[in-house]
Amino acid sequence: MKLSDLKCKSAKPRNKQYKLFDGGGLYLRVRANGSKLWQMKYRYLNKEKTLSIGQYPLISLAQARQARDDAKRLLMQNPPIDPMAHKAENKRQAIRKVENTFKAVALEWHALNKDRWSDNYAYKIQKGLELNVFPHIGSRPIAEITPPELLNDCLKKIEKRGSLDIAGRTRQICGQVFRYGIQTGKCEWNPAENLRGALKTRKTKHFRTLNIKEVPDFLKALERNEARLFERTRRAVWLSLYTFCRPVEIRKARWEDFDFDEALWTIPAEIMKMRREHIVPLSRQALAVLEEQKKEVEILNTPWVFPSQVRPREPMSDGTVNKAIKRLGFGKDMVAHGFRALARTTIREKLHYDSEAIECQLAHKAAGPLGEAYNRTQFLDVRKIMMQDWSDYLDALA
Incomplete structure (x- = not known):
């Protein structure tokens, strides 16, 4: 005889657990402690197995019957699916979903x-x-x-x-x-x-930079210094011009990273955008700027090439060079990062160096399958000559 809700509800515990059968392998196990559990007997690949469905009354009689019918449908598939394994896999998937937010x-x-x-x-x-x-x-x-x-x-x-x-x-x-x-x-x-294409886009704005024809006026303004910039700020601008490094690399330059004998600046990976060490060949002009800067700050006992004017144990602020450019009267046309674009274009068009050497000096990732095969000394000999030619070219413009 099939079960009813009343019979399930009124089933009392006994000294030993017992079962109330509903048909199709479904039964309600009544334990001695009074708890009631829906279970189902079935055969899978000629082996008898027991599927636990859940506690009564949290799982009602109707829900238990639905679970039994779902299990039978799995067993009727070709090939048959084990309801216990199916339930365990669903549980694993549910746990994965919770963990893998x-x-x-x-x-x-x-x-x-x-x-x-x-x-x-x-x-x-x-x-x-x-x-x-x-x-x-x-x-x-x-x-x-x-x-x-x-x-x-x-x-x-x-x-x-x-x-x-x-x-x-x-x-x-x-x-x-x-x-x-x-x-x-x-x-x-x-x-x-x-x-892709589902969001509004704004026309790409590149970092503002000077036209090469405007550079002589900028260099003259920097040389005259009618804006009365601090000398270390002027030197930071000069070094930005000569090396065209990123602003953060200039302001966080450390004396320990410079080899004056070899005329090389090795920028540590933690400062670089691509998290890889970068070598910058130094022209005679860049070395002269650094020598002058060293005379000014060596008494401050600071690791920074360009320390803050107020707190010498810290590097200059990230807006110092941009503010200097504004005070020189070129703020509408130029930002510190724009020195990179200026050098990239001019060295290619005026000095006729190959793009690969320029991009390597800019610490850009190379395009194509060799992009990840980074070599810290790549084109180094060529870049040494190129950086000196670039500084000489700037001096000639001035």
């Missing part, structure tokens, strides 16, 4: 890559995720996130703030997290790839 996978990806990034870049990536992504999809299983969810719940909210560049970069970063998720088996697809 977007936030968990993103933090794992970040930890894997941060050693090859600069500290500043690693911080920006993590801060961007914490501010713009984790509050919206961080707790979601990464395998369940869809393109519309990523777009509407996350990226569009950034776009509505007017932060178009940040929205675009966030999509790219999310795409890298999803790719890592695919590689590690935590998800099967990359929803960010399906969002």
Whole structure:
């Protein structure tokens, strides 16, 4: 006789546990302590097995019957599926989903890559995720996130703030997290790839830089110093011109990284954008700037080539050179980072050096399959001559 809700509810415990059968292998096991458990007997590959369905009354009679019917349907498939193994796999998948949230996978990806990034870049990536992504999809299983969810719940909210560049970069970063998720088996697809063209874009703005025809006026202004810049600030501008290094590399230059005998500056990996050591050949003009700077700061007992005017144990602030350019009257046309573009274009067009040597001196990643095969001394002999030619060219313009 089939069970009823009343019979299940009124079943009393006995000295020994017993079973109340409902048919099709389903029964209610009543234990001596009064607890009641739905179970199902079945045969899989000629072996008798028992499937636990759940506690009564948390699992009702109707729900238990539904679970029994679902199990029978699995057994009827060709080939048959073991209901116990199916239940265990579903549990494993559920646990994986809870553990493999977007936030968990993103933090794992970040930890894997941060050693090859600069500290500043690693911080920006993590801060961007914490501010713009984790509050919206961080707790979601990464395998369940869809393109519309990523777009509407996350990226569009950034776009509505007017932060178009940040929205675009966030999509790219999310795409890298999803790719890592695919590689590690935590998800099967990359929803960010399906969002190309789904966000507004702003016309690309390159760092402002001078036209080569304007450089003589800039050099004269720097030489006359009617803006009354500090001498160490002027030298930082000169070194930026002669080496066309990134502003952070100039302001965090340390005396220990310079070899005056070999005329080489070895910038440590932790300062570089691509997290790899970089060699800068120094022209006679660059060495002269450094020698003058050393005379000024050697009594300060500071590791920095260009220490702060107020706190000499710290490097100059990141806006010092840009402020100097403004005070010289060229702020609308030039920023410190623009020295790189100026040198790149001029050395190629006026001095006729190959792009490979220029890009290597700029510490740019080479295009193509050899891009990762980085050699710290690549084109070094050519670059030594090129950097001297560049400084001589600037002096000739002045």
